[in-house]
Amino acid sequence: MSKLWQARFFTTANHLRDLPTTPAPEIAFAGRSNAGKSTTINLLCNQKNLAFASKTPGRTQHINFFSIGGALVSQHRQDPTIVEEIKALLVDLPGYGYAEVSGSAKLHWQQLLGEYVKKREQLVALVLVMDSRRPFMPLDIQMLEWFAPTGKPIHCILTKADKLNRNESTNALRQANTVLSSYVDEHGLPFPFSVQLFSAPKRIGLEEADKKILSLLGLSEDSEPKTTSTSTSTSTSTSTSTSTSTSTAE
Ligand code: GDP
Numbered sequence: 001m002s003k004l005w006q007a008r009f010f011t012t013a014n015h016l017r018d019l020p021t022t023p024a025p026e027i028a029f030a031g032r033s034n035a036g037k038s039t040t041i042n043l044l045c046n047q048k049n050l051a052f053a054s055k056t057p058g059r060t061q062h063i064n065f066f067s068i069g070g071a072l073v074s075q076h077r078q079d080p081t082i083v084e085e086i087k088a089l090l091v092d093l094p095g096y097g098y099a100e101v102s103g104s105a106k107l108h109w110q111q112l113l114g115e116y117v118k119k120r121e122q123l124v125a126l127v128l129v130m131d132s133r134r135p136f137m138p139l140d141i142q143m144l145e146w147f148a149p150t151g152k153p154i155h156c157i158l159t160k161a162d163k164l165n166r167n168e169s170t171n172a173l174r175q176a177n178t179v180l181s182s183y184v185d186e187h188g189l190p191f192p193f194s195v196q197l198f199s200a201p202k203r204i205g206l207e208e209a210d211k212k213i214l215s216l217l218g219l220s221e222d223s224e225p226k227t228t229s230t231s232t233s234t235s236t237s238t239s240t241s242t243s244t245s246t247s248t249a250e
Contacts (some may be wrong), residue, residue, distance in 0.1 A: 002044070002210050002214070003045050003068055003069075003087075003211060003214060003219050004045050004046070004090070004214065005045055005046045005047075005092055006067075006068050006069060006071070006198050007045040007047065007052070007066040007067065007068055008050075008062070008066060008067055008071060008081065009065075009066055009068040010065040010066055010081060010086070010089065011062045011064075011065050011227070012062045012063065012065070013062060013063045013065070014063075015112070016059065016063045016097040016112065016115055016116065018138065019063070019116070020065060020089070022083060022086055022089060022122070022123065022189040023122065024066075024069075024086045024087055024088050024089055025089070025122060025124045025126060026086050026088065026089040026090075026091050026120065026124065027088070027089075027091065027121045027123070027125050027126070027127060027213055027220060028089060028091035028092075028093050028116070028117065028125075028126050029041055029090065029091065029092055029093060029127045029129055029142050029223065030092075030093045030096075030113070030117070030126060030127070030128055030129065031095060031096075031128065031129030031140070032095060032096055032097035032130070032131070032132060032137060032139060032140065032156070033095030033096065033097055033098055033132045034095070034097075034161055035095070035129045035130055035159060036121065036129060036159035036198075036200065037092070037095060037165075038051035038052050038092075039051075039159070039200045040129055040157060040159060040198060040200065041066075041088060041090065042166055043200050043203070043206060044206070044209060044210055044213065045066070045090070046217075046243065047061060049141055050068055051064075051092050052067075057193040061094045061105065061109065061112075062094060063091060063092070063093055063094065063112065063113075063116060064089055064091070064092040065089050065090070065092075065104070065192045066089065066090040066091075066092070066217070067088075067089055067100075067155060068080055068086070068087050068088040068089070068090065068217075069084045069085055069086050069087030069088065070082045070083060070084070070085040070086035070087070073232070080185070087217075087219060088217040088218075088219055089122070089187065090213075091114070091123075093113055093117075094112075094113070096109060096113070096139045096143075097116055097137065097139050103143075106160070113143070113146075114146050115152075117143065117146050117147045118146055118147070118149075121220045123150075124152060124153075124154060124216055124218075125150065125152055125153040125154065125217075125218060126143070126147045126152070126154045126155070126242040127154075127155050127156075127157060127213065128143060128154055128155070128156045128157070129142065129156075129157045129159060130156060130157070130158055130159065130184070131157060131158075131159055131160055132158035132160055132161050132163070132164055132169070132172045132197060133164070133172075133196075135158055135172070135175075135176055135179075135202065136176070136179050136198065137157070144183075147173075148183055148191050151185075151192070152192070153193070153194070153216060154180075154191070154192070154193045154194075155193075155194050155195070155196070155209075155212050155213070155216065156176060156193070156194065156195040156196070157195075157196060157198045157205070157209055158172055158173070158176060158195065158196065158197050158198060159198050159199070159200070160198075160199060161197040161198055161199040161202070161205065162199040162201055162204065164197075169197055172197065173195065173197060177195060179195040180195060181193075181247050184202070194207060196208050196212070224234060231238060
């Protein structure tokens with residue numbers, strides 16, 4: 001059971017001033033509308049409707065936050081979330097690329113998202129969700145270029161891989177890697193970008209995405225303090241002491 005399964009709705013923000021002040025690390029999901037962002041978040045969190053809450057009228061242009069930790073388990077929706085105990089936040093950014101979005105709404109989007117991804121200190125990484133059949137559309141590139149200068153990682157998830165045959169999948173991945181490796185910093189060094197294929201119905205790439213996200217959030221098993229039990233063999237050589245530690249993890 002992944003820690004992402006604990007995700008529960010935390011808060012929503014339509015202005016930078018409304019962003020939560022929680023110090024926990026955040027990972028944000030960005031993507032064009034219809035790219036499969038909600039489906040991907042829901043599958044990762046093993047919940048049917050979590051991210052679709054972001055699609056309710058009036059919330060589509062908001063930034064929605066889901067908390068990990070700080071509550072018993074996601075099913076106990078009535079329990080209050082203990083804010084101090086939140087371990088991480090998943091952030092669902094408004095989908096972009098609606099043809100009919102008006103000029104002023106577009107401006108609001110640009111300001112809100114641009115400022116959020118460029119300046120948010122708690123943000124540790126960006127997940128860029130793109131349809132594997134048409135990745136790197138202009139607004140995806142815009143998002144990438146807003147975030148790249150922060151030097152923080154971007155993980156690209158190419159959705160709907162079930163629509164591609166084997167050759168097309170290989171090509172999609174190769175082309176994405178080519179695009180990503182074309183970005184270099186002022187010293188000619190690559191950015192911490194990565195990419196994978198994903199399919200919700202076929203669960204392709206689910207484990208890979210889960211691992212990557214937990215690792216970026218510092219929530220992987222090996223990035224946490226060891227808990228109790230001497231039992232399982234965590235390979236590494238110099239772990240003779242062990243066994244005492246506390247039971248902080250859930
Ligand atoms: P969002 O606007 O980015 O949140 O996109 P949704 O998650 O609502 O998905 C848009 C459409 O794509 C829906 O009809 C989903 O069922 C479909 N979809 C999402 N992910 C996949 C996938 O991996 N494979 C296929 N075949 N369809 C998908």
